[in-house]
Amino acid sequence: MRQGTTLRAIPAGGTRDAFIGLTAGLRKLVLISLAVIVLAAVAGAGPSTAVAGQAGTINTDGVSLMADIDDTTPIATMYAGERVDLFWGPEAGRYEVRYYGTVGWVWAEYLDPDGSAVGGGSSAPAGGSGGSAIVDADSLNVRADASTSAAIWDSFDLGTPVEVIGDAVNGFSPISYYGGTAWVATDYLSWNGTVSAPAPPAVSAERWIDVNRTTGLVTLYEGSTVYASYWGSLGWDSTDGAYYSTASGSYRVHRIHQPLEYTRFANAYITDWVGFDQYRANGFHSWTRDAAGNVLPNGAGLTGGCVALEPAQARAVSDFASIGMRVEVHN
Structure with a gap:
């Protein structure tokens, strides 16, 4: 046993007295360990990590979209309630996002990411978290978010091919949509190449x-x-x-x-x-x-x-x- 170190049995209710009775060196070691645990807990409470197919909402008016992670030059101004697609982050307190076709960086405090696109929603479609599918409905709404209350951007006819780019959330699958991300109801996608009825004939002239x-x-x-x-x-x-x-x-x-x-x-x-x-x-x-x-x-x-x-x-x-x-x- 190292000289000067005394081990004592700690009686019930005697935790404080036992701590005081430790040598100065051991007390210092205990305090350092507690500090490490607290710092780890704080670090784990930071902004959520961006995942494939995720989007978010700007929470403040007049937020700058910055040119790069190390270039704070404003290239656009965003307003509360506007939607963005998340590409990466958080890194250095920022997210990389796409805003109306323009890609840049925004401070994490001004962005509310949607719920994680992995888990928490309905089960993933057959074939994994992504892949090719076709619309199995006469008309399938294409929405801005994974919700029946989200804005409708478009509607796809029966047999329209789509590219699913992530796991389902709340019964909706994220799809590639003209360089961005949109959402469609997972139940109305076919993964085996068959649909409930034949697709309508194509228009002969463009x-x-x-x-x-x-x-x-x-x-x-x-x-x-x-x-x-x-x-x-x-x-x-x-x-x-x-x-x-x-x-x-x-x-x-x-x-x-x-x-x-x-x-x-x-x-x-x-x-x-x-x-x-x-x-x-x-x-x-x-x-x-x-x-x-x-x-x-x-x-x-x-x-x-x-x-x-x-x-x-x-x-x-x-x-x-x-x-x-x-x-x-x-x-």
Whole structure:
């Protein structure tokens, strides 16, 4: 036994006296051990780890989306209630996220991640946590989150192929959706390649939309046949490729939303949103309106890059469009 160390039996109720009776060296060792345990518990209470298919909600107005983990240059401003996709984190107190097609970093304290996408929900679909499946329903809603109350972004027809990218949560599976993540009801996916009824016949001619940025003419096509044509108000910046321009290029429709909704870009309301340029957040929509749906006095003016149409014409475009439809913008 080391000289100067005395071991004593600790009687019931004598814990404090026994601690005092320890040598100074042993007391110091006990205190260090307790400190390590406390620090480990605190470290375990940090932000939740991002997992595949997870999303989150911004909890404060005016939150900066930073360019990189070591570059705090703001590249966008986010507001309370807005949704983001989580890619990585937390690292150095930040998450890597995607916000309306732009990838950057946000401080963890300003983000509320959704519940973990692993476990806690319904059981994983056949074939593991991901893989190819097809829609086994006449019409399957594509939602912003794993909930029946989440916003509906789209609907898929019977037989539509999807790529599942994670485990089910609350009965919903995360799917790859035009570079982002969306959610569909797991019960209406088929994993063995069969569906309840034959898929509807495909349209023989491609339906697509042409925009002449020089004249403002919007033309709906079926193959090479003109279906309809309308005049639209385009971006105020005529420099082709500028952020606030209606930029030339080939695009695909990624979101359709017909009800009245607020847009912070115009500080007003629009209907019949058909998004096609994710980088510039451009799309077709109605002339701007007030909260009651009335067209504003300047509602037909130039835009920040979108294509604004008379309300009835905007509805015709949104009825014609479908997710993935080709949009060609040219001079």
